Structure formats: structure tokens, C-alpha cells
Amino acid sequence: MRVLGLMSGTSADGIDVALVRITGRRRHLRAKLENFCTIPYPARVRQAVLRLANANQKRVVSVAAVSQLNFLLGELFAEAAVRAARRFRVPLQSIDLIGSHGQTVYHQPSREAFAGRRVVSTLQLGEPQVIAERTEIPVVGNFRPRDMAAGGQGAPLVPFVDYLLYRHPRRGRVALNIGGIANVTVIPAGAEPEDVVAFDTGPGNMVIDAVVERLTNRRQRFDRQGALAARGQPLEPLLAQLLRHPYFRRRPPKSTGREEFGSAFVEQLLRRAGRARPADIVRTATELTVRSIAESFRRFILLQARIEEVILSGGGAKNNFLIQRLRESLPGLEFLAAGRLGVDEKAKEAFAFAVLAYRTWRREPANLPSATGARHPVVLGVTAPGRQ
Ligand SMILES: Nc1ncnc2c1ncn2[C@@H]1O[C@H](COP(=O)(O)OP(=O)(O)O)[C@@H](O)[C@H]1O
Ligand SMILES: [Mg+2]
Incomplete structure (x- = not known):
């Protein structure tokens, strides 16, 4: 399969896009980076992301802003996919699957008191349904919640x-x-x-x-x-x-x-x-x-x-x-750049979400319980269908 990985990290500098060729099941999975690029966020979008991500219990942010940013980022992630494919000179139709991490705006892996209960929670914005509708490619998103529901930290998944x-x-x-x-x-x-x-x-x-x-x-x-x-x-x-x-x-x-x-x-x-x-x-x-x-x-x-x-x-x-x-x-210790072992250092996280999406597409688990603390391996994320 040809899979596109989309990722924006806590720096909120922009959307990293990696095009990955993936084959094989379970222990035989092989993945090769074909191309990558970064599409920076417009300055105002970055500000909107940081305003939300930096808000804590004490600072007020409207639910409207959260909902709006989710859809706006969905559009920007879709545009990033389309622009990257053009830049890589590959037709969009030749891409089988997209794995989109989205943009984390809140991540609370240890229990906090809320409304009489103690809850963990995490929220990644960049609505996968919007990306799927625009690109007509199936999109796996929301990678973190299932691991957390299984007692893990939801991170790290890479x-x-x-x-x-x-x-x-x-x-x-x-x-x-x-x-x-x-x-x-x-x-x-x-x-x-x-x-x-x-x-x-x-x-x-x-x-x-x-x-x-x-x-x-x-x-x-x-x-x-x-x-x-x-x-x-x-x-x-x-x-x-x-x-x-x-x-x-x-x-x-x-x-x-x-x-x-x-x-x-x-x-x-x-x-x-x-x-x-x-x-x-x-x-x-x-x-x-x-x-x-x-x-x-x-x-x-x-x-x-x-x-x-x-x-x-x-x-x-x-x-x-x-x-x-x-x-x-x-x-x-010997230090070396990731590029020396096949995946450029700037592309690795986006590459990873392409691979994780592939696992989900195959109904195969992809969290490592020893890394996240989850009680057991789980199939990550939810899938939005592509062309309808
Ligand atoms: N040439 C550079 N010199 C120093 N720091 C850099 C350079 N290029 C990128 N960075 C740092 O890397 C950050 C982005 O790293 P990235 O891996 O995308 O993080 P994230 O996953 O949190 O988005 C930038 O905000 C900047 O701090
Ligand atoms: Mg980044």
C-alpha cells in the first residue's frame, strides 16, 4: 500500500507529510519512505493552536473555538495532503490510505478529578472526516484514545x-x-x-x-x-x-x-x-x-x-x-542522524503515523504496552471511509 502520514507535533510549526510504501503482515511488515515535506501553519493558525494548547483549567477557551479549530485543521491537513502529493508528483488516486495524527491540544494521561469522577483524556484536532471527504482517501485518525481506555498513557506511539x-x-x-x-x-x-x-x-x-x-x-x-x-x-x-x-x-x-x-x-x-x-x-x-x-x-x-x-x-x-x-x-555513546538508517530525521514521526494507520487498516495492534503502560495491545484509531 501507498500510505500518507500526516503529523503536527507540540511545536505546532506545521504539518509534516510522509509518503510511505508498506507491505507485509504482522512481523513481516516492511516500510520505505518515498518522500516527505513540511507545510507550515499560517501564523494565525499557529496562534490559534497555541492559544488552545496553552489554556489550562484556569484560562477560558470557548467550546466554539475548539470545534471550529477541529474543522479548520481538517481542511488544512487535507490541503497539506493534496499539495504534498502534487509536490511529490504522485496522483492522489494512487494513495491508498492516510494516517493523520492531528494536532494535540490537550493530553492528560494521569487521572484528574472531574464532575465527581477521576478521568484521563486526550484531544487531537484536525477532523478526519473532512480529510477523507476532500481527498476521497480513507483516513485513520484518533490514534491515542484506545490505548488510554486500555489503561495506557496514549503516548508514545512511535x-x-x-x-x-x-x-x-x-x-x-x-x-x-x-x-x-x-x-x-x-x-x-x-x-x-x-x-x-x-x-x-x-x-x-x-x-x-x-x-x-x-x-x-x-x-x-x-x-x-x-x-x-x-x-x-x-x-x-x-x-x-x-x-x-x-x-x-x-x-x-x-x-x-x-x-x-x-x-x-x-x-x-x-x-x-x-x-x-x-x-x-x-x-x-x-x-x-x-x-x-x-x-x-x-x-x-x-x-x-x-x-x-x-x-x-x-x-x-x-x-x-x-x-x-x-x-x-x-x-x-555514538550519535547518528536518523537519515543514516533510512528515514530522514524530519520525516520520522509522519512516517510513523503512516505505518500505524497501515496496522489499523489490517486490524493489527500497534501500541507497545511496555511503552504506553496499556494493559494489552490494541488496534488504534478510527477509520473514515474514502470515496463514497
Ligand atoms: N535549523 C534549526 N535549528 C534549531 N532548531 C530547529 C531547526 N529546525 C527546526 N528546529 C526546531 O525544531 C522544532 C520543530 O521540530 P518538530 O520535530 O517538528 O517538533 P514537533 O514534533 O513538536 O512539531 C522547531 O520549532 C525548532 O525549535
Ligand atoms: Mg513539527
């Missing part, structure tokens, strides 16, 4: 695909994706699916992006190549405070998002930084990512398994300074 791509009989590998949030998939040498451990380490680019945007009055949206951070010094006392966030101490499986490291966290960081030099503040945010990742390796990965290689993906892989600091902080 480890299933990491296992498929990176398992190795003699090398222990960690796939490290640095998106808005940073997450790891630990694949010991010769691992079976149930040996795979995965979790979010904490912020990836999200805090860096927010700080850069604020300090440059929106002239810059992110720290290109880490140039700003490279000119600064970490504010050590502030950094020590930030690293005391309880999330970093919690044992895996665990996942996080804007609920914990969004605008409220950034406001507090900026308030505590006071009149420090902007470059020092960006360096501090960068160092928060570096040290929380390195600390996760030391506490939750390297004691438990022998690891030789770290496979990098996500936009953060382009932040040279961050990667350089990470290498210094984790000596003895």
Missing part, C-alpha cells in the same frame, strides 16, 4: 515504529526524538517488543522556542542552529530550580506536554531570570533540555541496558549547539 526500524541483534540503541517535547525509545540488543521502554524526557524545543520568541519580540521563532545559546552562559541557580520539576524524577512510563512545560512554565522561567542577558536565558532553556535528557539516560536507561547508539530525529536534531552539548554530556 516506539512501535522505532522498534521496526532500529532493532538490532547486537547493538543496543536509543531513538531520541527532539520535537517540542523530547522522547526516547530504548531498544536493547536483540530486544523483543515487550523489552522496549519509551518515555518523554521533558521539554525538547518547546521552552527554547517560547523563550526565543519572547526575547526577540517574535522576530525569531526558534534558535537556528543554537546560535543564541552558543553565545550565552547557563544561569546555574535557575537551572537547578527548573530541574527540580517533579516530572524529571517520575519513573517511566510517563509522558508530558504543554500542560506541564507550556506558557505557564515559561512565564515563571522568565520571571525568575529577571534582567539576565537574553543569550544566557536561551542557553539556560537549552541546557534544561540537554541535562534533563542526559539525566534520563543515567537514571532510567544506562543502568538497565547496554546502549551503543543514539539515533537522532525531530527538529531539535538541527540545533547543532544542543546536539554538541548532548554529546559532551553523554560520552561513550
Whole structure:
């Protein structure tokens, strides 16, 4: 099958599109990336997404805005699919299936009191029915809720695909994706699916992006190549405070998002930084990512398994300074970009949702209970029919 994967992560920078050729059943599944691109969100859409995603229990957002954004994103994801197919020079009719992750605006994997009960919940916007109607291609969407209903965190789901791509009989590998949030998939040498451990380490680019945007009055949206951070010094006392966030101490499986490291966290960081030099503040945010990742390796990965290689993906892989600091902080590990093993670092998450959609189409489960904490494997998502 030819499957298109659509994904927008917590950075809300745009829609990643991956075209993937997939064959085989169960353990014989094979997937190959044919092409990929990113279609950026218009600035106003990104603002609307961030306004919702940064709203917590305290800030008021109307139900109308949630409903409207769901349909608007459905249109934008459909347009992204159509434009990408044109760019790749493949007819839309030659695409058999779309897997659309959508845009997460709320993710609460641990129980919270609500209306007299304690509930978990997650919400991804970008209405699959709209995408299916516009493209006339069947769409699998809403990947996360079933895993949560089965007692899992609903995340991370990419480890299933990491296992498929990176398992190795003699090398222990960690796939490290640095998106808005940073997450790891630990694949010991010769691992079976149930040996795979995965979790979010904490912020990836999200805090860096927010700080850069604020300090440059929106002239810059992110720290290109880490140039700003490279000119600064970490504010050590502030950094020590930030690293005391309880999330970093919690044992895996665990996942996080804007609920914990969004605008409220950034406001507090900026308030505590006071009149420090902007470059020092960006360096501090960068160092928060570096040290929380390195600390996760030391506490939750390297004691438990022998690891030789770290496979990098996500936009953060382009932040040279961050990667350089990470290498210094984790000596003895070999770092390589995902592209070296077949799927470009910028395409991996969209690639993953194409593969997950294929599994769902075949009625095959695709969560790894060892990664999400679910009680059992489940078939993910719901399918909107294509041409009618
Ligand atoms: N050249 C670059 N230099 C530094 N950071 C970059 C670069 N390119 C992308 N990024 C970072 O990557 C982020 C997007 O990463 P992505 O993997 O798409 O995350 P998400 O999955 O959360 O959308 C950007 O917001 C930015 O912080
Ligand atoms: Mg992105």
C-alpha cells in the first residue's frame, strides 16, 4: 500500500507529510519512505493552536473555538495532503490510505478529578472526516484514545515504529526524538517488543522556542542552529530550580506536554531570570533540555541496558549547539542522524503515523504496552471511509 502520514507535533510549526510504501503482515511488515515535506501553519493558525494548547483549567477557551479549530485543521491537513502529493508528483488516486495524527491540544494521561469522577483524556484536532471527504482517501485518525481506555498513557506511539526500524541483534540503541517535547525509545540488543521502554524526557524545543520568541519580540521563532545559546552562559541557580520539576524524577512510563512545560512554565522561567542577558536565558532553556535528557539516560536507561547508539530525529536534531552539548554530556555513546538508517530525521514521526494507520487498516495492534503502560495491545484509531 501507498500510505500518507500526516503529523503536527507540540511545536505546532506545521504539518509534516510522509509518503510511505508498506507491505507485509504482522512481523513481516516492511516500510520505505518515498518522500516527505513540511507545510507550515499560517501564523494565525499557529496562534490559534497555541492559544488552545496553552489554556489550562484556569484560562477560558470557548467550546466554539475548539470545534471550529477541529474543522479548520481538517481542511488544512487535507490541503497539506493534496499539495504534498502534487509536490511529490504522485496522483492522489494512487494513495491508498492516510494516517493523520492531528494536532494535540490537550493530553492528560494521569487521572484528574472531574464532575465527581477521576478521568484521563486526550484531544487531537484536525477532523478526519473532512480529510477523507476532500481527498476521497480513507483516513485513520484518533490514534491515542484506545490505548488510554486500555489503561495506557496514549503516548508514545512511535516506539512501535522505532522498534521496526532500529532493532538490532547486537547493538543496543536509543531513538531520541527532539520535537517540542523530547522522547526516547530504548531498544536493547536483540530486544523483543515487550523489552522496549519509551518515555518523554521533558521539554525538547518547546521552552527554547517560547523563550526565543519572547526575547526577540517574535522576530525569531526558534534558535537556528543554537546560535543564541552558543553565545550565552547557563544561569546555574535557575537551572537547578527548573530541574527540580517533579516530572524529571517520575519513573517511566510517563509522558508530558504543554500542560506541564507550556506558557505557564515559561512565564515563571522568565520571571525568575529577571534582567539576565537574553543569550544566557536561551542557553539556560537549552541546557534544561540537554541535562534533563542526559539525566534520563543515567537514571532510567544506562543502568538497565547496554546502549551503543543514539539515533537522532525531530527538529531539535538541527540545533547543532544542543546536539554538541548532548554529546559532551553523554560520552561513550555514538550519535547518528536518523537519515543514516533510512528515514530522514524530519520525516520520522509522519512516517510513523503512516505505518500505524497501515496496522489499523489490517486490524493489527500497534501500541507497545511496555511503552504506553496499556494493559494489552490494541488496534488504534478510527477509520473514515474514502470515496463514497
Ligand atoms: N535549523 C534549526 N535549528 C534549531 N532548531 C530547529 C531547526 N529546525 C527546526 N528546529 C526546531 O525544531 C522544532 C520543530 O521540530 P518538530 O520535530 O517538528 O517538533 P514537533 O514534533 O513538536 O512539531 C522547531 O520549532 C525548532 O525549535
Ligand atoms: Mg513539527
